[in-house]
Amino acid sequence: MNSLLAISVASLLSSGQIWTHEGPPAQVIELFTSEGCSSCPPADRFLSKFEHKDSLWKEIIPIAYHVDYWDHLGWSDKFAKPEYTQLQRLYYAYDLVGSIYTPGFVVDGKEWRGFFNWMNRDLPTRELKSAEKLQLVRKGNHFQLKFDKQGNFDATLIFLSNNRFSKIRNGENRGRSLEHDFIAMERLQARSGNGNWQFDLQTDLEDIDAVVAWVTKPGSFERIQTVAGMIE
Template sequence: MFRQKTMHQTPKKQHRHDIDRGRRVVGDKKGAILVELFASQGCKTSPEAELLISRLGRGDFNLGQPIIILGFHVDYWDYMGWKDPFGSSQWTVRQKDYVESLKLDTMFTPQVVVQGRTQCVGNEEENVIGNIKSATVFSAPNFQANFQKTEPDTLQVSLSGSLRMKIDNQGANIMVALYENGLVTDCPNGENKGRVLSSDFVVRKLEKLTSVKDISAKKNISGTLNFPLWDSFNSTKCGLALFVQNNSHQIFGCQKFDLPGNL
């Protein structure tokens, strides 16, 4: 079942070494493609897309290019009888931005957006893979990340590096997403009543590191973010993605980091 909502105007081995009380991680430097899934546990066809995304993340397909996956659970199907525990109005707004920038008429789930430039129905395997294989690839940003738990419920991430591409006077935002894998939910109500739903790459937090404008490819950029953590936080199930996005919502490079297991 295809769920649609009308728009309203309203692997490389990671190299690590100890530093202070945290862990510094060097991300994968090979250019990757950012794949975003917009889904909901209140949508009957979203679990099929979640399975496809998990398979993509495991490397089940010969894509010829590394990918970074982020799953955003929207909240506009919560009224259908089941409130998605990972749903957020923030992710609904993000999807709406894509609907506008890609000149679409509707918001729907499941939807896959590739590099902020193309989109398709998220459970259509051939179209998802086709969009990934035809996507424009950019050099990965060259950042290092230092992770520390400054408080029991706070993860501090310090990032430093360069974008490896020039940013013109139109500017861009450097965004950082904290995501979680291996989530399992019993769904007693709604369109997926009685099912056990599995999800990977679920975005739990998304923050802007900084905005940049008129900078060279080698310009050093640094900043620190503090992520509030959830009760079941387990660093071995989580990852961090850094990506560059312009004001037209197009992606110009991304990089990912595994979280140290000792946090």
């Protein structure tokens, strides 16, 4: 093997990772938030507390969707995406949530208002159902997801960013410095009848810290299996 080929192979191997998970899926905590909302920083801090938990990824998966419907009130959230506003509206249309607001929590596909009970913010208990292995393989910006169960399933892949800071100059949070974790930077979806999916991230991995994936039945919001981890 010549030196150039050896370098190329080494580079390919170093850019690859494998994550696997089997047994009960992790509990997924989704937060709809905005830098333009004065009630959101406490919810953002609540989500950030999971960053150093031993249960992260295997037992719990936090995700922060920054919505854009606050942007016209004096401050444009640089992390906001219209598709996350649409996702929240979809949850409302399917009666997963009672209204559209921030901060809004959805835990395992159901609205969770426990955050607003400052005396008891325990997450909902749930019945643990084991599922087959879900494996995610990364080679550079290419991601292959494989579920050890045959049938029609939808797959969702979300790329997260941690430890991002913003100095807010206008709007309800004017003058505040905000820290954000588990920011949903990209969200990809696909359907498969053989338990295999291929995804390509079109943006740079430089600002991506973690990746999350799950599978559901078509038309369902219940995660059958999850897998997640940090990107090296």
